[in-house]
Amino acid sequence: MEPDRDTVLKIYDAVADASLWPDLLQDIANQVDAVGCIVFEWQRRELERKLAVTVASSYYTLTDLGKYIARFFEEESRDQDLFEAHSLQSDQIELVQDDVLAPTIEDLRALSNVSTLEKLGIRHRAAGLLNKDNPSQFRFSVQLDASRGRLSADELGFMQIVLPHVAKAFHLGRPTSQLALEHRSLLAAMDRLIIGVCILDSKGNVVVENEEFRRQRSSYRVFYTDASGTLRLYKPGWEQRFEMLKSDVSNHGKFGARPRKEAIAAEEDVFLCIEVVPLHRSHEIGSKSFDGFIVYSSDTSQPIKCQTGLLQSAFGLSNTEISLAEAIAQGLTNRQIAERRERSVATINAQVKSILSKTNCATRTQFVRLMMGFGADYLKKANQ
Structure with missing residues (x-):
């Protein structure tokens, strides 16, 4: 049981358009006969922490999820901590079944939050971390109908293949999400970003690039465009990997929940961290299939702000x-x-x-x- 190519391409389209996530997560849930999927995060303020929903499949409303979390915060905190502890035992992105929450089905159903979920038609859950460097972010959970059992081996296998793509898309979609808070889209406001962004068509030709990408391209001997307008990399090894990522969508998302790929040395003490994702379709570009790519490039010599x-x-x-x-x-x-x-x-x-x-x-x-x-x-x- 494997995700089809269209599902993977839709995941990467969400990098440029976060509004696609609710329907996309619902489609993923449907493929494993689940009710829905939710992505949580821990928001911390000094010693307090708050469990928040980053995004949920279209089955849910954020209002209802917020009310549930407020009512069962202690119970959900316990469950989240148990799922996290088991998920951290591996660098791979694998879902942990809810048998870690209680020794027997009877004990599980006796938990107050599970009892309430069961009345709403949900019994079993499975969860895992999409980012094991920062466990506060991107905590994926899938919820199953009360009429069925836990995820089967085939269903777990499907999720193990699809979730690394989801993890990469969430990771690279953070700049777009920040733009969305300003009610701006990626293509319309690329120059607001401190990282380089370049959009390529299906042939690898440059369609548009932001100011930061142009600065990097002119400052460092890393990128260049050939006579036909195709973006290329000077270093043969990176050019080969660049072409590999453009050739097959399955080549993406292979680095698990700790994607520490090495960067390209631009000059002494300056490195560019480069990421490539497919861009199959975008409403900003048009209704037809685009089948291009987004290239992100971060200059590690530039200041960054983090928590x-x-x-x-x-x-x-x-x-x-x-x-x-x-x-x-x-x-x-x-x-x-x-x-x-x-x-x-x-x-x-x-x-x-x-x-x-x-x-x-x-x-x-x-x-x-x-x-x-x-x-x-x-x-x-x-x-x-």
């Missing part, structure tokens, strides 16, 4: 280490940090090495990518 408190809590960083992380987020090199703090470069290197060890990152660039997953602000300030 360092969440980062510190997730990985147990000391106050000194989180202060150093904030300096890295400003785009400073280790040498520049050493000069500003009047410390030796060797001392800063050792402190950075400690941070990398605690966050399971192999390189400083991977750590920058990790920070971007903790509430990064992708929008330029008004005066930028």
Whole structure:
């Protein structure tokens, strides 16, 4: 049991248009004979946390889900923590069945929140983390009709194939979601983003690019356009991978819940982190199939803003280490940090090495990518 190509393409279309998610999640639910799907997140304010719905399939209303969470916050917190603990045992994106919540079916049905759900026609649930670097984000859950049992092996297999694509789409859709809060679309407001964005047609030719992508293309020997207008990469290895991602949609989403792919070295201490997703159809482009691509490129030497408190809590960083992380987020090199703090470069290197060890990152660039997953602000300030 595998998702068809159209389902995967629709998932990546949601990168550019977040309004597609409710119907898309319902379609995924229908393919495993489920009632619906919900994506949760933990929102934290100091020592308090709030369980919120990021998006839900069209079966649900956000108002009803909000009322349910408010009524059963303690019970759902317990369930979420148990699902998280079991999901974190693997780097793969796999759903955890609700047998982890209670030893027997009878004990499960005796739980007050499950009892209420059963009256609404839902008994079993399965859940898993789509981002295991930041477990607060993208907590996927599927709900099953009370007349059936838990997910079958085939259904779990289907979800194991489709969810890495969902995870990648949610991850890369965050800049678009921030634009949507301003009631702007990706293509109409690309220049508001601090990351580079380039839209390619089905032949790989550049259709439109934002100011940041043009800056990167002119500043670094990474991208170029050939005589026909096709976007290419100078380095053969990356050009080969670039072509592979454009050739087959199944090549996407293969990096699990910790997608720490290495970046391209643009120059000394400057790296570009590049992501590619298909763009099958977009109402901004037209009603016909577009079958193109979106290329995202992040310059790790540029300042980023992230919620360092969440980062510190997730990985147990000391106050000194989180202060150093904030300096890295400003785009400073280790040498520049050493000069500003009047410390030796060797001392800063050792402190950075400690941070990398605690966050399971192999390189400083991977750590920058990790920070971007903790509430990064992708929008330029008004005066930028």
